[in-house]
Amino acid sequence: MLTLPVRQLGESERRAVxxxxxxxxxxxxxxxxxxxxRGLAWWRAEGRILGYGPRRNLESICWLGGNLTPVLASESAVAAFAEQLSAEERLCSSIVGRADAVLGLWDRLSAYWGPARDVRPNQPLLATDALPAVAPDPEVRRVRSGEVDRLFPAAVxxxxxxxGVSPLAEDGGRGYRRRVGDLVRAGRAYARFVDGKVIFKAELAVVTRRTAQVQGVWVAPEWRGRGIATAAMAAVVRDALERVAPSVSLYVNDFxxxxxxxxxxxxFRPVGTLATVLF
Structure with a gap:
């Protein structure tokens, strides 16, 4: 019997969240x-936020939408979230967050939601709030709205x-293309072009008032090993710090x-370890 049952949170608890x-x-x-x-209203948020802890002292939360993401989830909170979620059909495509919480959830949910397509248990979480010491690549710039067609093949x-799967598989890539276009229009997609083709790309996939989180870093296979990635990333970090957020963060597979x-x-410096379970 859970002494602090999980509950769905609403807008009235937004400040605590x-x-x-x-x-x-x-x-x-x-x-x-x-x-x-979008706030916490379920009909606007495209997902739910579950809470654990007394109403006057919320301890942990768990986002349930396209991804399942626990935040500040203690061992008791993980057990409570897992008990709640085990009774529900899995709709999320991944579980991602601090490694201890994610792996704890998966240990309890695998019998109900398994099997997973892949489990990545050790993904260093990195951050920086200082301009890079290395010189930025002057050819790396924000992608323009008319260049989505050029960026999209590199993104795929x-x-x-x-x-490990193509974003074109589910709906022909329409949803993924919309996402790429949205990032371009928001000034959050970067690339270096050579002869009209993308040889480096990265996006600020997540932006908050505290950090800009880089995802989708990619170098064209034929350009790998030439030493272009450091200066290219330095350009992304510099622009993000000067224009977007007070810090830049990302996570990377340990291998x-x-x-x-x-x-x-x-x-970038280590600030924790994430884990991801992919379905």
Whole structure:
């Protein structure tokens, strides 16, 4: 019997949710962006936020939408969230967040939601609030609205390589193309073009008042090993810090040594470890 049952949170508890998100601004960035944009009303938020703890002292939250993301979830909160979720059909495409919480949830939910397509248990979470010491690549710039067609093939290649499935599979890529277009129009997509083709790309996939979170970093295969990624990332970090947010963050697979070296050269420091379960 749970002494602190999980409950769905509404707009009246938005301030308490925002307080928790401020305590974990990097791991909770995706949730913070959604709350800032749409609030907690389920019919606006395209997902639900579950809470754990007394009404006057909310302890942990869990976003349930396209992704499942626990924030500041203690062991008891993980057990409570898992008990609630085990009775529901899985609708999310992944579980992502602080590694201890994600792996704890999956340990309890795998019998109900399994099998997973992939489990990535060790993804260093990195952040910086300082301009990179390395010189930025002057050819890296924000993608213009008329260049979505040029960016999209690179975005598809990155997604397929990173996630293991093509974003074109479910609806012919219409939803993913809308997402890429939205990032371009918001000034959050960067690329370097050579002869009209993208050889480097990255996006500020999540932006909050605390951080801009970089995702989708990709170098064209034929350009890898030439040393372009460090200066290219330095350009992204510099623009994001000067124009968008007071810090830049990202997470990376632990086995991706080349990428980790690039981020270290650009001034990123460890701020935790995430894990991802992919379905």
């Amino acid at each position: 925002e307080r928790l998100l401020d305590l974990d601004p990097y791991a909770g960035a995706q949730v913070a962006e959604r709350v800032a944009a 290649a990155m997604y397929t390589e990173e996630v 991706n040594r080349p990428a980790r070296r690039v981020y270290e050269r650009c001034g």
